[in-house]
Amino acid sequence: MNGSINSPTPSTPSGPAPAGFHAASCAVWLAGALPLSLAAAWLAVLIEPNFAPLVVFPVLVGLCLGAVLAGWMRLCRMAHRKTALLGVLAAVAVLVGGQHYLAYRHAQSQIDERFAFLQRAQLEMGEVAIAGLPAPPESLVGFLRQTAEQGRPLAGHVVRGAGVWWWWGLEAALTLVGAVVPVWIALRRPFCPRCRTWYRVTRGGSIDRQTAHEIADRCGLPQASSGAAKYRLLGCRAGCALTAFELSWDESTAGSHCVFLDAPRRDEVLRLLERVILDGAISPPAREVGRGGP
Numbered sequence: 001m002n003g004s005i006n007s008p009t010p011s012t013p014s015g016p017a018p019a020g021f022h023a024a025s026c027a028v029w030l031a032g033a034l035p036l037s038l039a040a041a042w043l044a045v046l047i048e049p050n051f052a053p054l055v056v057f058p059v060l061v062g063l064c065l066g067a068v069l070a071g072w073m074r075l076c077r078m079a080h081r082k083t084a085l086l087g088v089l090a091a092v093a094v095l096v097g098g099q100h101y102l103a104y105r106h107a108q109s110q111i112d113e114r115f116a117f118l119q120r121a122q123l124e125m126g127e128v129a130i131a132g133l134p135a136p137p138e139s140l141v142g143f144l145r146q147t148a149e150q151g152r153p154l155a156g157h158v159v160r161g162a163g164v165w166w167w168w169g170l171e172a173a174l175t176l177v178g179a180v181v182p183v184w185i186a187l188r189r190p191f192c193p194r195c196r197t198w199y200r201v202t203r204g205g206s207i208d209r210q211t212a213h214e215i216a217d218r219c220g221l222p223q224a225s226s227g228a229a230k231y232r233l234l235g236c237r238a239g240c241a242l243t244a245f246e247l248s249w250d251e252s253t254a255g256s257h258c259v260f261l262d263a264p265r266r267d268e269v270l271r272l273l274e275r276v277i278l279d280g281a282i283s284p285p286a287r288e289v290g291r292g293g294p
C-alpha cells in the first residue's frame with residue numbers, strides 16, 4: 001500500500017466525518033507544541049555549526065518538527081484540521097524565532113566572556129586593549145541587524161543587508177513546508193470522531209488472485225490483470241465507525257486502493273477472507289494486529 005487513501009467508489013460510504021473541534025484535545029496539543037518547538041530550535045542551533053547544508057537543512061528541521069507534532073496529535077487524539085494547521089504555523093514561528101534568539105544569546109555570552117577575560121588581564125598585567133572589542137548587541141533585533149550587515153556566505157559570495165533578511169525568510173518558508181508535510185499526511189489518515197481514535201490495522205495478510213478479484217468486484221475497486229494481492233482492514237478502537245479496507249495488488253502498475261465498508265459489505269468481505277483461510281489457499285493466514293493505544 002502506498003499509504004494513501006484514495007477516493008472510494010460512488011457505491012460505497014465516504015468514510016467517517018471530519019473530526020470536529022474538541023477543546024480539551026486541541027488545548028493539550030497546542031500547549032505541548034510550544035515546548036516541542038523550543039526543543040527543536042535548541043537542537044537545530046546545536047547541530048547547525050556541524051551540519052547545515054544549504055536549503056536542505058531548514059527543510060529537514062521542519063520535517064523533524066512536523067513528525068514530532070504529528071505523533072503528538074496521535075497521542076492527544078487531536079485531528080481538527082484548522083487547529084493542526086494553525087498550530088504548525090505557530091510552532092514554526094516559535095522554532096524560527098527560537099533559533100535566532102538562541103543564536104543571539106550565544107553571541108552575547110561569547111562577547112561577555114571575552115570582555116570579562118580582558119578585564120581580568122587588565123587588572124593583572126596592566127594595559128590591555130579592550131577598546132577594539134565589539135559591544136554586545138543590546139536586543140535580538142539589534143543582533144539580527146548586526147548579523148545582516150556582517151553578511152552570510154552563499155555559494156562563494158557574501159550576502160549582506162536585505163539579502164540576508166530575504167534568505168532568513170526563505171529558510172522560514174522552507175521550514176514551514178517541511179513541517180506541514182508530516183502533519184498533513186497524519187490528517188489524511190481516517191479518524192473516528194465518535195470514539196476519537198485514529199484508525200489502525202485490525203487484520204491483514206495476503207490473498208490469492210481469485211479472492212482478490214472477487215473482493216475487488218464486491219467493493220467496486222479497480223482490478224489487476226494478474227497477480228495476487230495484500231489486504232488490510234482498519235477500524236477505530238471502539239469499532240463504532242465504518243471499516244476501511246485496503247487492497248494492494250502485487251502487480252505494481254495496479255497500485256493500492258482503499259474503500260470504506262458498511263456492516264453488510266464488511267461481513268461479506270470477512271466471509272470471503274474466512275473462506276480463503278479455511279481452504280488453505282494462502283500462507284500464512286491473515287494476521288490479527290493487537291488492539292489498544294490511540
Ligand SMILES: [Zn+2]
Binds near residue numbers: 193194197237238241
Ligand atoms: Zn469509533
